[in-house]
Amino acid sequence: MSTIKEIHAYEIIDSKGYPTIEARLTMDSGLYVVTSVPGATTVSTKEAVDLRDQDPNRFFGMGVTHAVSYVNELIAPKIKGASVNKQLEIDKWLSQADGTGNKSRLGVNTILTISQLLAKAGALSANISLYKYINQLYKSVYKEEIPVEKIPTPMFNSINGGAHANNTLDFQEFQIIPSSSFTFGTAYQKAVEIFSELKRVLEYRNATTSVGDEGGFSPNLTTNLDALEILTETITQKKMRSGLDIFLGIDLAATHFYRNGQYTIKDKTHSLRQAEYLDFLESVTKNYSVLVLEDPFAEDDWDGWKKISSKVSSNIYILADEPIRMSKDKLAYAIKEGACTSFLIKPNQIGTLTDVLELVNIARRGNLTYVVASRSSETNDDFAADLAVAIQSEFVKFGAPTRGERVAKYNRLWQIERDELGK
Ligand code: PGA
Ligand code: ZN
Numbered sequence: 001m002s003t004i005k006e007i008h009a010y011e012i013i014d015s016k017g018y019p020t021i022e023a024r025l026t027m028d029s030g031l032y033v034v035t036s037v038p039g040a041t042t043v044s045t046k047e048a049v050d051l052r053d054q055d056p057n058r059f060f061g062m063g064v065t066h067a068v069s070y071v072n073e074l075i076a077p078k079i080k081g082a083s084v085n086k087q088l089e090i091d092k093w094l095s096q097a098d099g100t101g102n103k104s105r106l107g108v109n110t111i112l113t114i115s116q117l118l119a120k121a122g123a124l125s126a127n128i129s130l131y132k133y134i135n136q137l138y139k140s141v142y143k144e145e146i147p148v149e150k151i152p153t154p155m156f157n158s159i160n161g162g163a164h165a166n167n168t169l170d171f172q173e174f175q176i177i178p179s180s181s182f183t184f185g186t187a188y189q190k191a192v193e194i195f196s197e198l199k200r201v202l203e204y205r206n207a208t209t210s211v212g213d214e215g216g217f218s219p220n221l222t223t224n225l226d227a228l229e230i231l232t233e234t235i236t237q238k239k240m241r242s243g244l245d246i247f248l249g250i251d252l253a254a255t256h257f258y259r260n261g262q263y264t265i266k267d268k269t270h271s272l273r274q275a276e277y278l279d280f281l282e283s284v285t286k287n288y289s290v291l292v293l294e295d296p297f298a299e300d301d302w303d304g305w306k307k308i309s310s311k312v313s314s315n316i317y318i319l320a321d322e323p324i325r326m327s328k329d330k331l332a333y334a335i336k337e338g339a340c341t342s343f344l345i346k347p348n349q350i351g352t353l354t355d356v357l358e359l360v361n362i363a364r365r366g367n368l369t370y371v372v373a374s375r376s377s378e379t380n381d382d383f384a385a386d387l388a389v390a391i392q393s394e395f396v397k398f399g400a401p402t403r404g405e406r407v408a409k410y411n412r413l414w415q416i417e418r419d420e421l422g423k
Pocket of ligand 2: 322
């Protein structure tokens, strides 16, 4: 049994240029693990919050020196000497010590750092891969085996809009999703090839090839449907079959263009009421090879969610991000109401690995699938890749197939497929 000898945290800068926490846990054996957590920078009051210094003289108030000192001076001395296998106990203790519903006292950045360190150290001391360790942890708590059979199907962010880019598109993300029949390696290759081709297609149209927060291109297109047209054209250009080899995903993040009960998008000259907007979405799913629709309705428009879930083909995933934001109550409500068929897992919207596994269990019992996602403010940590394999996420959404903080996670999935699942 390995015990915690030392935990040392410090600030690093994330992919959006904001400070976040990285930390190292050294065990009595001398072995150590390092982890860092993404930032919750485009947050709502409805999710767990990062502890930020609010000192306007440093990093526009976004510094995390208080959170770092909580790790080093408050938490580390208390868990020094504890077994690294005490994941559940320490996670629970952290949540209780915080005592708030949204982790605002200690900060979700503080809490998740410790939780990820423990899991990585537990796996290393047991000499097994992190995904296996998390998979076994789930089994030990919920007495349910999740057979690790495949790498989750990746959804690659290709065009950015909405809050993730300063272009004219209303929808936040347009993704390419290789068929789940491909191995991860083949899917990755196809996505990288399509992404390069997309750059050429955009250049040909004199559209800008600058990128948004998650690495997707952020062209100024006239309508949102133009983005779907361009992706479909690019897929065909690469001699791949849209709707057979490659599918499309959209994160509409509809809350951002919803005002006073109406949806305002570039594709229509007037604002749309719910029924009209629903018809528009249905036509999108019929005219394009859409496999996943994330946040098609605003987070509070549950009625719209219920309607779309019963209206569109059951082959299309209705994926909830903003209406749930890793809330157990909201997840239970969405299941009860049949409001979605899948939801996003972002650990830093809740706090600990134990909390994440609890949501996974609620979803599995309710026959809801889930998708592990990175944040727009990311680090090069690949924890999310192992988490996704461990819980056999339906898809993963880690951003574009380029940029370090994105490919760190995709490359880890590729490594697991190549070195472990393939054997
Ligand atoms: P966020 O975006 O990390 O900025 O919340 C990701 C998403 O909306 O899926
Ligand atoms: Zn989203």
